[in-house]
Amino acid sequence: MNIKGFLKITALFSAAFLFLSAEVQAEDTYDFGQSGIYEALPDEAEEMLGQLDITAENGGSELSAENLLETVWNVLAGSISKPVTMLASIAAVIILCSVIEAMNDGSSTLTGTFGTVGILACSGIICVSFSAVLESAKTAIEGFSSFLAVFIPTLAGIMAASGQTSSAALYNGTVVAATQLFSQIVSAVIFPLTSCIMGISVAGSVDPDIKINNIAETVKKLVNWGLGLLATIFTGLVSIQGFVSASADSVAMKAVKFTFSGSVPIVGGAVSDALSTVKSSMELIKSTTGSFGILALSIYALPLLVSLLLFRAAMLVSASLSDVFGTSRLTPLLKSGENAVAIITAAVMFYLLVAVVSTALILAISGGAS
DSSP states (O other): OOHHHHHHHHHHHHHHHHHHHHHHHOTTTOOTTHHHHHHHSOHHHHHHHHHTTOOTTTTTTTOOHHHHHHHHHHHHHHHSHHHHHHHHHHHHHHHHHHHHHHHSOSOHHHHHHHHHHHHHHHHHHHHHHHHHHHHHHHHHHHHHHHHHHHHHHHHHHHHHHTTOHHHHHHIIIIIHHHHHHHHHHIIIIIHHHHHHHHHHHHHHHHOTTSOOTTHHHHHHHHHHHHHHHHHHHHHHHHHHHHHHHHHHHHHHHHHHHHHHHHHSTTTHHHHHHHHHHHHHHHHHHHHHHHHHHHHHHHHHHHHHHHHHHHHHHHHHHHHHHHHHTTOTTTHHHHHHHHHHHHHHHHHHHHHHHHHHHHHHHHHHHHHHHO
C-alpha cells in the first residue's frame, strides 16, 4: 500500500472516531441498553422512580432531598398499618390472658388451658403476619435477580465500550455469579429455615417441657455471622481484583493513545484526542447508569426494609408487654418471631449490599484509574 492510500485510511479512521465522539455526546442518539434496564425494573420500583423523576439517562441527578423525604414518608405511612394491627391484636390477647389468669380461682389446669389458648391465638396472629412478610421478601429477591440479570451485563458492556475490558469482565463474571448464588442460598436455605424456626417456636411455647425456644436466637446469630463473613470475603475479593483490572485497563488505554499519537502520520494526535473524548463520554454514561442501578435497587428495597423493621419493632413491643402483664409463656414465642423477622431482614440486606457495594466499588475503582 502506498503512502497516499495509507493516509486516506487513517483519515477515515480519525473521522470515524470524531463522528462517534459527537454521537456519544448526544443524549438522544443512543441509550446503550439503558431503556432495557428501566424496563427490567419491577412495577413498584418503576412507579417510585417516576415519582422521584429518576431515569437511566440522568442517573438520579434530578433527585432532591424534598422528594426523597416525601417518598420515605409515603412508604412509612403505607407500611405502618399492618404492623400496628398485629401489635394491637397481640396486645389484646396478652391483656385478655392476663385478666383471665388474675380472675381464676387458682386452678393450675384452668391457667394452663387459658395459657395454651392464648399461645395458639397469638401464634395464629404472628404466623399470618410472618407469612406475608416472608412472601414479600421472596418477591423482592426475585425482583432483584431479574433486574440484576439485565443491569449487570448492560453496565459491563458500557464499561467495555469505554476501554475497561478487564473491569467489565470482572464485574460481569464475578458479580453475576455471586448474586445468583446468594439468591439461591437465601431462597432455598435461609427462608425455609425461618419457617422451620417459627414452627419449632410455636411447639416450644405450647409445651413448656420442650426447651427449644432459644433455637431462634442461636440461628439468628449464626446467620448474621455467616452473612457478615461472606460479605467481607466478597467485598475484599472484588476490591483486590478491581484494582488490578483497573490498572490493566489504564495501561492498555495509554498504550493505545500512544500508538495512535506516535505511529499514525498527520492525524495521529486527532485520533488520540477523539479517543479521549469518546472515553470521557462513555465514562459519563457509565456513571449515570451505575448510579441509576444503585438508586433503583435501594428504592425497590425501601418498602420491604421499612416493613420488616416495623414488624420487628411490633414484636419487640409485644414481648415487652407480655413481660409487663405477666404472660410469661407468650414472651419466648414473641421473641422467636422477632428473631425470625431479623433473619429475613439480614438476608435481604445482605443480598442488596452485595449488589450495591460491588457496583459502587467497580465504579469508584475504574473511575479513579481512568
